[in-house]
Amino acid sequence: MTISEENYLKIIYLLSENTSKEISTNAIADMVKAKASSVTDMIKKLANKELINYEKYQGVTLTELGIYKAKIIIRRQRLWETFLVDKLNFSWDEVHEIAEELEHIKSEKLINHLDAFLNFPRLDPHGDSIPNQDGIIYESQKVLLSEADLNKKYICVGVKDTSSHFLKFLDNKKITIGTIIEIIERENYDNTLIIKIENTTTTISNKIASNLYINNTDPNQLLITN
Numbered sequence: 001m002t003i004s005e006e007n008y009l010k011i012i013y014l015l016s017e018n019t020s021k022e023i024s025t026n027a028i029a030d031m032v033k034a035k036a037s038s039v040t041d042m043i044k045k046l047a048n049k050e051l052i053n054y055e056k057y058q059g060v061t062l063t064e065l066g067i068y069k070a071k072i073i074i075r076r077q078r079l080w081e082t083f084l085v086d087k088l089n090f091s092w093d094e095v096h097e098i099a100e101e102l103e104h105i106k107s108e109k110l111i112n113h114l115d116a117f118l119n120f121p122r123l124d125p126h127g128d129s130i131p132n133q134d135g136i137i138y139e140s141q142k143v144l145l146s147e148a149d150l151n152k153k154y155i156c157v158g159v160k161d162t163s164s165h166f167l168k169f170l171d172n173k174k175i176t177i178g179t180i181i182e183i184i185e186r187e188n189y190d191n192t193l194i195i196k197i198e199n200t201t202t203t204i205s206n207k208i209a210s211n212l213y214i215n216n217t218d219p220n221q222l223l224i225t226n
Contacts (some may be wrong), residue, residue, distance in 0.1 A: 001049070003104045006073050008032065008042050009051060012062060013070035022059025071135040077103035078124035078131075079114050085125040086118065092125040092176070093167035108133075126167075127158020127177050127213060145181065146191065146209035148216075153182045158213035166211060173202060181214060 001009070011031045015023045029039045047054040051066035062070065080099040084090040090098075105111075112133055115121075122138045124130055129137045142157050156179040159166070170176065174197055184201065185194040191206035 001069070004042065005046060005049075006104060008039075008046060009062075009066060009070045010073045010077075012046075012052065012060060013067065013074070016062060022061055024059045028060075068135045071131040071137065072133075073103055075131040075133070075135075076105065076111050078128055079111060079118065079121075081124045081126070082118055082121050082130070083114060091167075091171075093164040093171070095125065096162055096164070123158075123177075125177065126162050127156075128162075140215060142213040142215050144210055145183075145193070145212040145214045146206055148183055148214055150183050150186060152216060153180055154214035154216050155179070156181055156212060157215045159211060160213065161211040169208070170212075173197070173204065174200070175212070181212075 008028070011028060012023055015027055015031065025036050025039050025043065028043075029036050032039065043052065043054050043060055046052045046066070047060075050063055051069060052060045052062055054060045077099045080102040081095045084095040084098060085092055115133070120132075121130055123140065127140070127142075129139050131137045140157055144160070145154070145156075148154055156175055156177055158177065159170070175181070179197060182196040183193055184196050186192070187194075191209070193204050193206070193209050195202060195204060
């Protein structure tokens with residue numbers, strides 16, 4: 001596959017994670033910032049390679065081969081993100097774009113050695129699951145902080161928004177993967193949360209809480225998904 005084809009395939013996979021319906025051409029166009037006609041041309045190429053199922057005006061779904069190929073691309077990206085943070089001391093808000101360039105290095109031997117060098121991590125620096133070399137994903141049990149109960153302690157296990165702007169905001173709030181968060185109060189008007197981190201109390205909006213994944217158990221308890 002070309003770099004462009006890999007990018008499209010990954011985007012279709014990520015869009016399909018949140019729905020059981022076909023992915024529309026317009027949804028893909030919004031993600032890649034391209035014209036619908038250009039997206040249609042790429043969709044036809046992916047369909048010819050049996051990576052997606054496509055019918056005009058019906059949207060697209062991934063084939064089994066397409067799902068596997070997309071997971072391998074995501075595996076490469078998330079392993080590189082982990083390497084950059086754990087071994088080269090990049091901050092978690094710096095690595096996304098760099099890893100998106102590195103993910104197109106196709107050497108399976110290199111990626112498998114990278115995986116072993118990192119001691120086979122299951123989660124990347126943002127809390128996202130890393131597929132193994134067979135495309136198997138070990139998903140952590142998690143919910144959004146906005147849906148959590150009051151007066152309970154939770155572990156931050158991931159972020160929904162991986163933009164640099166959001167991650168820098170979290171750094172300023174002293175929130176990262178592994179942070180213990182206790183919800184003290186929820187405002188009825190707009191669901192703003194008053195939370196406690198260590199001995200500090202702070203306020204976060206419902207929008208922020210809706211982009212933080214938490215778990216009230218061990219974040220390393222994982223479930224296998226195909």
